[in-house]
Amino acid sequence: MSEAWSLHPQLDNDAVGIGDLPLSRLLLSKDANYPWLILVPRRAGAVEIIDLDSDDRASLMTEIGQVCEALKDVTGCDKLNVAALGNQVPQLHVHIIARRNGDAAWPRPVWGAAPALEYDAAELEAFMGAIRRRTGFG
């Protein structure tokens, strides 16, 4: 049975869209505490990485690498955090977060560590533009 993919409303609410890579939609989290991107494979019903077939798993790793490289180049971060958790939002999504020694959660994981911080509009535009250019959308 075929079912159309659509972005989970919680992800749609918490992040803004950057563009579609071959497999995944690339989002930018609205939480200004951390430069935080999210990859969402456009596969209806996928909850776990192992719900993807082997070609899609390979594409996901390619896109994780591409987004990690872009985020590291743009931010000069101390560490990348890459995670597929999905305990609260079941749609498969992979967080890729630039961490800095001394950020709002360091050295703990970011989830639940600090209230979300609103972006300054110009700062968001600049960050999104830099990521767009670096990932081929700009």
Added chain:
Amino acid sequence: MSEAWSLHPQLDNDAVGIGDLPLSRLLLSKDANYPWLILVPRRAGAVEIIDLDSDDRASLMTEIGQVCEALKDVTGCDKLNVAALGNQVPQLHVHIIARRNGDAAWPRPVWGAAPALEYDAAELEAFMGAIRRRTGFG
């Protein structure tokens, strides 16, 4: 300059070895709160996924899939959590954790959520044996 890979002492302390897959050493966390496996690519100096070349990244995804399937089959968990964080232990390692609605951290991430719980020796042996058989070491 070539440098021999060795397991980070903190990982060696917190987990027990199950065996070596083509790329990664597979470990089992000693925290009995959650069925928790860890993949550590045997590449000296690797800190980020993007420190791996593209062949190794592909192997890592293959091994993540293999371990996710084994852990899901063995535990019948509600959700898998897959994460490469490394804010405290810099050696690249990927957590693969079986989560259950109502476990010690649910629905939060496991890190820092509850004090580590010691395994009963027989329970550890049974879990390790099941994972070994399911990942081809048994």
